[in-house]
Amino acid sequence: MSLSNVFAIAGSAMNAQTIRLNTTASNLANAESVSSSVDSTYRARKPVFSVQQVQGMDSLGASVPPAGRGVQVDGIVESQAELRQEYSPDHPMADENGYVYYPNVNVVEEMADMISASRSFQINTEIMNTAKQMIQQSLSLGQ
Template identity: 35%
Template sequence: MSYFSTLDISASGMEVQKIRLDTVALNLANVNTTRGVDGRPYQPLKVVIGEKVPSQFDSTLSIYQQSLRGPEVVDISPTGASPKLVYKPEHPDANEDGLVAFPDINPVSEMVDLLEATRAYEANVRAVNAAKTMALRALEIGEG
């Protein structure tokens, strides 16, 4: 495995974690959104992660060398969770029974996801730095 493939895998991991962070931030920002552009409560999103699909060139090349692939975002889709109904008759979006439909977002679990994505991003940064250090040390072998 070359240093470049290590960097590529870590870079794709950092990209996936950045998308996870953005999605969690979007969910947290809309925790009290009762009406979106479609008139319905905000639907929380989830990120589906899978293995990066190689290009045709990469798959042809993998015949001759071992090919490692990093993660990629396969889909960002709504969770399908039903909105939670809260009794607030004074709210402008309340129905005839005084219930308001809020998105079913648990801020605590979203914060856990946020921390997990942050730690995974940091781990990928450390892997990039380690690969960079190893490459520099390898260049120093012939010196002196």
């Protein structure tokens, strides 16, 4: 693997973590939104990632096991967990039975996910900086 591949891999990971941060921010922003029906209530969203794989060849042209070449976002799925239902007949958004519905967003879990995504983004930034320094040092060897 060349150092140039490191930039592509770390860049794809940074892109994935950005999507993860955006979905977490969306979940947190909608955590206390109220709805009068189950169908129109916001549901927590989570991104789904997978490894981008490439079949490699060695110097003799023989096939080698697939190697990861980055992170790919397969999609964003909605949580199927139960919505929070609260009896509040005086609420303007209450349904005919007096219930309002809140999203299935766990704020503590979302904050932990945000910290994890932020830290992962930071680590990939450091990886890119280290690779850049290694390239600069190898270029200065010939001087």
